[in-house]
Amino acid sequence: MSGIGLFGVAFQQAQWLSVRQTAIAENVANASTPGYRSVDVEPFDTVLQKAGLDLSLTTPGHMATGMSGIRPPVAERDKDIKVSASGNSVSVERELIKADEVNRAYALNTNVVKTFHKMLLMSVK
Template structure:
């Protein structure tokens, strides 16, 4: 596998966040639809797990990147409640997810801005 490019990774994460926000908006829009089941998309970490990145140790003092350092898998959450009509959308749960998306997007843009600033500083001669 080739090098991991931060801007490509950030772009993929932003696209994933956009898709997740659209899914949550669909859940909220169908909160009163009888029989509607809440939907969510696969966690971004699961998508990243499919890509293998080899770590290079340039010093014997570096920590080895063994499997013990990999984050544990995420657990799929179920809806908090199912109403009599069979609808499983919990507006509280959907709003919590929307807040998570907002926080993740802010972090994503802050990292990209910081990396861009470092890149521009290093390219000035």
């Protein structure tokens, strides 16, 4: 089974999802902390490129949306982030959107792994 890279990529993405969810939870927990800067993680496709795992596009538009990555949280540097008078840059609405993205990505990840596992079991029977 070591030759099947899908499980390795799925595992790496699950780790990334966990790190991103932790960063999101920290942002929400510090939403009213003066001077706190919101954090996020590196995009997942960047993590794959650094690991030497390039994804292939099989059809136009396949994987058109990026995902976010498995690095320690870093301060967001988006131009459109509004900083409150207290110096806090957390937007609870934006964090909830990110949390939903993580939830959907995790559901997709587990469904792909389950389906692939079923296919492997059927091929052995």
